[in-house]
Amino acid sequence: xxxxxxxxxxxxxxxxxxxxxxxxxxxxxxxxxxxxxxxxxxxxxxxxxxxxxxxxxxxxxxxxxxxxxxxxxxxxxxxxxxxxxxxxxxxxxxxxxxxxxxxxxxxxxxxxxxxxxxxxxxxxxxxxxxxxxxxxxxxxxxxxxxxxxxxxxxxxxxxxxxxxxxxxxxxxxxxxxxxxxxxxxxxxxxxxxxxxxxxxxxxxxxxxxxxxxxxxxxxxxxxxxxxxxxxxxxxxxxxxxxxxxxxxxxxxxxxxxxxxxxxxxxxxxxxxxxxxxxxxxxxxxxxxxxxxxxxxxxxxxxxxxxxxxxxxxxxxxxxxxxxxxxxxxxxxxxxxxxxxxxxxxxxxxxxxxxxxxxxxxxxxxxxxxxxxxxxxxxxxxxxxxxxxxxxxxxxxxxxxxxxxxxxxxxxxxxxxxxxxxxxxxxxxxxxxxxxxxxxxxxxxxxxxxxxxxxxxxxxxxxxxxxxxxxxxxxxxxxxxxxxxxxxxxxxxxxxxxxxxxxxxxxxxxxxxxxxxxxxxxxxxxxxxxxxxxxxxxxxxxxxxxxxxxxxxxxxxxxxxxxxxxxxxxxxxxxxxxxxxxxxxxxxxxxxxxxxxxxxxxxxxxxxxxxxxxxxxxxxxxxxxxxxxxxxxxxxxxxxxxxxxxxxxxxxxxxxxxxxxxxxxxxxxxxxxxxxxxxxxxxxxxxxxxxxxxxxxxxxxxxxxxxxxxxxxxxxxxxxxxxxxxxxxxxxxxxxxxxxxxxxxxxxxxxxxxxxxxxxxxxxxxxxxxxxxxxxxxxxxx
Amino acid sequence: xxxxxxxxxxxxxxxxxxxxxxxxxxxxxxxxxxxxxxxxxxxxxxxxxxxxxxxxxxxxxxxxxxxxxxxxxxxxxxxxxxxxxxxxxxxxxxxxxxxxxxxxxxxxxxxxxxxxxxxxxxxxxxxxxxxxxxxxxxxxxxxxxxxxxxxxxxxxxxxxxx
Ligand code: FES
Ligand code: FES
Numbered sequence: 001x002x003x004x005x006x007x008x009x010x011x012x013x014x015x016x017x018x019x020x021x022x023x024x025x026x027x028x029x030x031x032x033x034x035x036x037x038x039x040x041x042x043x044x045x046x047x048x049x050x051x052x053x054x055x056x057x058x059x060x061x062x063x064x065x066x067x068x069x070x071x072x073x074x075x076x077x078x079x080x081x082x083x084x085x086x087x088x089x090x091x092x093x094x095x096x097x098x099x100x101x102x103x104x105x106x107x108x109x110x111x112x113x114x115x116x117x118x119x120x121x122x123x124x125x126x127x128x129x130x131x132x133x134x135x136x137x138x139x140x141x142x143x144x145x146x147x148x149x150x151x152x153x154x155x156x157x158x159x160x161x162x163x164x165x166x167x168x169x170x171x172x173x174x175x176x177x178x179x180x181x182x183x184x185x186x187x188x189x190x191x192x193x194x195x196x197x198x199x200x201x202x203x204x205x206x207x208x209x210x211x212x213x214x215x216x217x218x219x220x221x222x223x224x225x226x227x228x229x230x231x232x233x234x235x236x237x238x239x240x241x242x243x244x245x246x247x248x249x250x251x252x253x254x255x256x257x258x259x260x261x262x263x264x265x266x267x268x269x270x271x272x273x274x275x276x277x278x279x280x281x282x283x284x285x286x287x288x289x290x291x292x293x294x295x296x297x298x299x300x301x302x303x304x305x306x307x308x309x310x311x312x313x314x315x316x317x318x319x320x321x322x323x324x325x326x327x328x329x330x331x332x333x334x335x336x337x338x339x340x341x342x343x344x345x346x347x348x349x350x351x352x353x354x355x356x357x358x359x360x361x362x363x364x365x366x367x368x369x370x371x372x373x374x375x376x377x378x379x380x381x382x383x384x385x386x387x388x389x390x391x392x393x394x395x396x397x398x399x400x401x402x403x404x405x406x407x408x409x410x411x412x413x414x415x416x417x418x419x420x421x422x423x424x425x426x427x428x429x430x431x432x433x434x435x436x437x438x439x440x441x442x443x444x445x446x447x448x449x450x451x452x453x454x455x456x457x458x459x460x461x462x463x464x465x466x467x468x469x470x471x472x473x474x475x476x477x478x479x480x481x482x483x484x485x486x487x488x489x490x491x492x493x494x495x496x497x498x499x500x501x502x503x504x505x506x507x508x509x510x511x512x513x514x515x516x517x518x519x520x521x522x523x524x525x526x527x528x529x530x531x532x533x534x535x536x537x538x539x540x541x542x543x544x545x546x547x548x549x550x551x552x553x554x555x556x557x558x559x560x561x562x563x564x565x566x567x568x569x570x571x572x573x574x575x576x577x578x579x580x581x582x583x584x585x586x587x588x589x590x591x592x593x594x595x596x597x598x599x600x601x602x603x604x605x606x607x608x609x610x611x612x613x614x615x616x617x618x619x620x621x622x623x624x625x626x627x628x629x630x631x632x633x634x635x636x637x638x639x640x641x642x643x644x645x646x647x648x649x650x651x652x653x654x655x656x657x658x659x660x661x662x663x664x665x666x667x668x669x670x671x672x673x674x675x676x677x678x679x680x681x682x683x684x685x686x687x688x689x690x691x692x693x694x695x696x697x698x699x700x701x702x703x704x705x706x707x708x709x710x711x712x713x714x715x716x717x718x719x720x721x722x723x724x725x726x727x728x729x730x731x732x733x734x735x736x737x738x739x740x741x742x743x744x745x746x747x748x749x750x751x752x753x754x755x756x757x758x759x760x761x762x763x764x765x766x767x768x769x770x771x772x773x774x775x776x777x778x779x780x781x
Numbered sequence: 782x783x784x785x786x787x788x789x790x791x792x793x794x795x796x797x798x799x800x801x802x803x804x805x806x807x808x809x810x811x812x813x814x815x816x817x818x819x820x821x822x823x824x825x826x827x828x829x830x831x832x833x834x835x836x837x838x839x840x841x842x843x844x845x846x847x848x849x850x851x852x853x854x855x856x857x858x859x860x861x862x863x864x865x866x867x868x869x870x871x872x873x874x875x876x877x878x879x880x881x882x883x884x885x886x887x888x889x890x891x892x893x894x895x896x897x898x899x900x901x902x903x904x905x906x907x908x909x910x911x912x913x914x915x916x917x918x919x920x921x922x923x924x925x926x927x928x929x930x931x932x933x934x935x936x937x938x939x940x941x942x943x
Contacts, residue, residue: 193832499883667880673925673926674922714907
């Protein structure tokens, strides 16, 4: 690191965000803001039926030129996802339906218009002849007793069946305490506030297809589009400008995107599609829909000896490029024993196809479900042995002195004090005081409860972990170019994307740490495949560690070169040169980086022998160990429930987390609160409801409830810091964690509130209706 | 299909504008598409999310629920106008200070609504601030920082005026 005394801008500083200025003035540039004259809008004719055979498509006379069907997309390859997972069944996914439709909302035809309204008028005038087939909406029925097959060639509706186990579950069958529970985390939308968007046009001068795309993964999108369009990558440029939130929802290649590009190639005109919210709620990647049966075997103190589980994940109609849905299931199973020292585990899993939109990846990926299942089970075991869930939770946890610890699912926990996070989270919500007050309804006529939930979040995992998962793509590293201009300003070109994470700021902080250049003199550029080296993008809580490491490595290369030039002029050795305040300094004097940059570019007569001109370095970074570093946290929720209406109020919410060293504490807190809000959405409000015919019932924000400012309480945050031992600066990723624990913490709080009657809350979201149902079903109601 | 058009004249961010528009064009589409004022965003196009909020004759309205022709003769202010006039400079500053935005997509609508609250110049509890902002969705921040930024701005303004 630079010998900078000045920690005001480097790693650890709560630097205000560099990206805020444009966004606050309405000067952000999202795909829908890109103005290319002559752009044609696309509207899709979508299937009105969940499952059916597609016959003809009736196109109004004279409109044929403005309509594209599958037959017109002759140069497009279907998407076919083939992970290296034994038994995974692939299927062709045509971006416009060919012989069958498999969910309500699937694209059948694309219609062009001079604006969206005209394109939509045309889409409305099209008629698709669909012969209905029985629809599959419930994944358990779809695998056990299917009335129809989605992909006939499979012979069943199961993408893949996998058993994941460790230890010997049969060795604990005669444990004194056996607790079995069914859990269901229902399907939901991802719903970034900016819907999906794509604009493509052929640039005749550059001979390339320029694609403005609202995506988290521009380089991977180029790889995918290149395959699907049969267009070499040097003729594809992806620009992801400002992106209005992703959360995983913009990390998969979608049919609409392929179709728009194909039409732009075919017509030679600029073509765009702006998703509307209804389309988002019925055809964008969806998330969750995990169904568990969990049996825990424990001793009479509630120490769990084994977990035997079944997990069915509803992966929807198609496997999305690049990885398909299998990871959701495998990750849930492997995380099913949580932060606990449970030595025996077996989890039978089914990843099932139904007539619902494809499953994507959503903040937390798989772990909100796994956390929900194990954390509710911990509480159920505690009740069964008559102990407080807090005590049983801590007693089962991997203690600090046992670190590093390899959990039975294969997760290698690196370090941290998990039980301490429980203790502190409980303290922050006044756990003991609430306990003392319980035993009757509170003064306001509502019933109060407190619940805890803990998790680990594997982040910044490299090649070993992705290979083990069977991922077709191994995002084990990130890359960065650091370029010092002739005037000493610095440009960082990175392959990740930032759409709320504040990477324009935190990567500048990393570069400042290495070079002492002022953040105002640093620009971070991303989201354009033409300017940055190849990188995977932003997902899996990886960008700060991975891209931060790559920026650090590239800056170190530049620093060494700067030191060599400086030593030449300061007449000292390179080891005697240190960097601070934008200068190279030695005991004998100093020279500004700007002057070194001038020499390196404009006055190579000032370069020492053997030093090449320019200051431009590209580097990659992968953590020393690629099994991941584990952030962890405990959430504590306090609820007040009206037993007559089923209304739940979150009275208090606290998070105690440890993500190692932190680059920008203000941004970390923002990520935590934002994640928690999404987790509260999963817990209490958000559900993509389908009827038994597979018809979507939550297609507007009036039916699909996002939490607003009145639904989310102030979130208390407590920090613990256990630096990672094998990442640069001791960082751990943390972007997803906030969303993992709320469904479990709130479910535990509700179950706590009604522990006296034995009511349990095992299905999300806990709508007033479900709360009342749970109270009615309670054993001692 | 609609072939109906109408010429409208309105004031946008202090400047008079006369344009021929399709009768069915929504106000926010007009502002974005015809005038290039892309600070107002479309998050739902059915009146729930608040990303399209603009000020019409002093009141906050949903730009996606109004037609441009309904704004004939009106005075519109968008986030660009509020920025240029300096009306929300302190609020914007506090958004930065408190990290009250992430992806920034909700931010213009949030500022327009918060500006309305600030104009009332009356003390507000956090609950009342939350209530006031409840028609503006933010998917990123979890609102805590937004409420902080609005609360701080309000407190500063009340202190200054007292
Ligand atoms: S876009 Fe107008 S309220 Fe959502
Ligand atoms: S900052 Fe992204 S929606 Fe509010």
